[in-house]
Amino acid sequence: MDEEYDVIVLGTGLKECILSGLLSVDGFKVLHMDRNGYYGGESTSLNLVQLWKRFRGSDKPPAYLGPSRDYNVDMIPKFMMANGTLMRTLVHTNVTKYLSFKTVDGSYVFNKGKIHKVPATDMEALKSSLMGLFEKRRARNFFIYVQNYDESDPKTHEGLNLSRVTTRQLISKYGLNDNTTEFIGHALALHRDDQYLNEPALDTVKRMKMYAASLSRFQGGSPYIYPLYGLAELPQAFARLSAAYGGTYMLNKPECKLEFDTRGKAYGVTSGGMTARCKKVVCDPSYLPNKVRKVGKVARAIAIMSHPIPDTHWSHSVQIILPQKQLGRRSDMYLFCCSYLHKVAPKGKFIAFVSTEAETDRPEAELKPGIDLLGPVDELFFETYDRYRPINTPSSDHCFISTSYDATTHFESTVMDVLSMYTMITGKTIDLNMDPSAAGIAIE
Numbered sequence: 001m002d003e004e005y006d007v008i009v010l011g012t013g014l015k016e017c018i019l020s021g022l023l024s025v026d027g028f029k030v031l032h033m034d035r036n037g038y039y040g041g042e043s044t045s046l047n048l049v050q051l052w053k054r055f056r057g058s059d060k061p062p063a064y065l066g067p068s069r070d071y072n073v074d075m076i077p078k079f080m081m082a083n084g085t086l087m088r089t090l091v092h093t094n095v096t097k098y099l100s101f102k103t104v105d106g107s108y109v110f111n112k113g114k115i116h117k118v119p120a121t122d123m124e125a126l127k128s129s130l131m132g133l134f135e136k137r138r139a140r141n142f143f144i145y146v147q148n149y150d151e152s153d154p155k156t157h158e159g160l161n162l163s164r165v166t167t168r169q170l171i172s173k174y175g176l177n178d179n180t181t182e183f184i185g186h187a188l189a190l191h192r193d194d195q196y197l198n199e200p201a202l203d204t205v206k207r208m209k210m211y212a213a214s215l216s217r218f219q220g221g222s223p224y225i226y227p228l229y230g231l232a233e234l235p236q237a238f239a240r241l242s243a244a245y246g247g248t249y250m251l252n253k254p255e256c257k258l259e260f261d262t263r264g265k266a267y268g269v270t271s272g273g274m275t276a277r278c279k280k281v282v283c284d285p286s287y288l289p290n291k292v293r294k295v296g297k298v299a300r301a302i303a304i305m306s307h308p309i310p311d312t313h314w315s316h317s318v319q320i321i322l323p324q325k326q327l328g329r330r331s332d333m334y335l336f337c338c339s340y341l342h343k344v345a346p347k348g349k350f351i352a353f354v355s356t357e358a359e360t361d362r363p364e365a366e367l368k369p370g371i372d373l374l375g376p377v378d379e380l381f382f383e384t385y386d387r388y389r390p391i392n393t394p395s396s397d398h399c400f401i402s403t404s405y406d407a408t409t410h411f412e413s414t415v416m417d418v419l420s421m422y423t424m425i426t427g428k429t430i431d432l433n434m435d436p437s438a439a440g441i442a443i444e
Helices: 014-025 048-056 085-093 122-127 133-148 167-173 178-188 194-198 201-217 233-244 412-426
Strands: 004-010 030-033 100-103 106-111 114-117 224-227 248-250 257-260 266-271 274-283 292-305 318-322 333-339 350-357 379-390 399-401
Touching: 004 014, 004 266, 014 030, 014 085, 014 233, 014 274, 014 412, 030 233, 030 266, 030 274, 048 379, 085 233, 085 412, 106 178, 122 133, 133 178, 133 201, 167 178, 167 194, 167 201, 178 194, 178 201, 233 248, 257 274, 274 412, 399 412
Parallel strands: 004 030, 004 274, 030 248, 106 318, 274 399
Antiparallel strands: 100 224, 106 114, 257 266, 266 274, 292 350, 292 379, 318 333, 333 350
16 A cells, blocks of 8 residues: 555456456556455355345345355346457457356347347348248348448448448348347347437447357357356456456455545545555546436346246246337346356256346336246345446546446447546557457356
8 A cells, every 4th residue: 555556446346357457467557446355346246145135134045045155146247249349358368268158048039029039140030930931031131231241341332331321221221120120229239229220330230240250159049158157257357367467456445535636636545544646546436426427227136046037948048138119118128047057056046137227216117027028036136226427537637437337238338438448548449359269268
């Protein structure tokens, strides 16, 4: 605490730990502090006793659920795209050597009251129960266009400038109906609402290509992978990376009060009567509540079950997207399920989550469409948390604040926030245009 650092990082959430690792590799002298006694912050994973303490107070978990230590229940449940930005960041930093993964069995979409497998290629489109015969042919032609599209090769553009043509215009060129457009936009391109339809189509095409590349990466039933023992393994892995490059870690540091000079610039952090000095501070919104504003709220249900989600072909791990229009909502709802095969529960037990951007103050009622798809549950927990976005000017106060985690069940928006913060802090961008398949990744 009596030294001076280039950067002090407050909070050991995933975003903060990724930044700590990246900055340490770059040669920054980093001090990483957390008021908690564990890694992960809001993105930690809890055992059964910790889960009960958080949601049920002094009650004890029932014995029939099995040993507490066998549970790793994520508080910010998300999957990783196998060819996505987080995976590329793991490969870039060689953090994959600290982790083992398992593919996610299935990717589904909710349509007209039923769960359907998401078609991601021209051949899957021909087999999909989501579309009639003629619509399948039109969808197949659209998928072939997307698969062949190469931004650097005008011959693949078919005369379309996707930087100007909107997604709505591109899809209408292929005559696709609203039903097909919905699963393409929400279950393949993973947009959260329908704003994308009026925006340049290039982003949607890139998202679809990443989905397809992720799907073929490990030849699994979905484009997603997930770390064994839960997502808290990710911030710990980046913490190990930071430590390997000289980063200093201090947990259980109460208060962590930021110090500002007369010009409003952060110059250090005080804890336990001692002040560590620094040039810049990185933190999550909870450390600087006066420099963030509320931008939304996430509603989430956590379920412990003794079976997979029905109608998913007995998949032990699965994502189901419920598009907004199917529910009469303004934003999508997400189901996420994993099991003892991912080392997050005892044998025979499954952990499922239902998440959405809250539109009311009644999470139980709001999440009911997703919960109804789960079948019988052993235990069910509800929570809501506010989402915050920084409103400060980092160049003026030297404070770099992350944005709260959204309701999506994949990490793309999370990592884009991290990479944006990294560029603000260092003035550099990270080249992630490598081939992730070249890295040795432990997949079980």
